[in-house]
Amino acid sequence: MDLNLRKAILSNIATNDQDQLEATIVDAIKDGEEKMLPGLGVLFELIWQQSNEQDKQEMIDALEQGVKQATTS
Structure with a gap:
């Protein structure tokens, strides 16, 4: 089956x-819900592809901060 x-x-x-x-x-x-993660991944992929380098850097900065907060809580 090709899904x-x-x-x-x-x-x-x-x-x-x-x-x-x-x-x-x-x-x-x-x-x-974990079943939503693939969908969020596809949406993030679309955002990433449409973003310029400055926007990408801002997303990486925000992601880094979010990871730090999530792992220290």
Whole structure:
């Protein structure tokens, strides 16, 4: 069976507007369900691909801070 998870996720959100995309992200994080992690990964991949170098550096900085906070709590 050829399951392309990335394509399935993109297909599920293809017609979503900004509010729906935000709700998807917020709900996935709030619920904390591990099954949502691949979808968040695909969304992050899209964001990363559309970002310039300055935006990428800001994301890395924020990620570093978040990792530090999460591991010291």
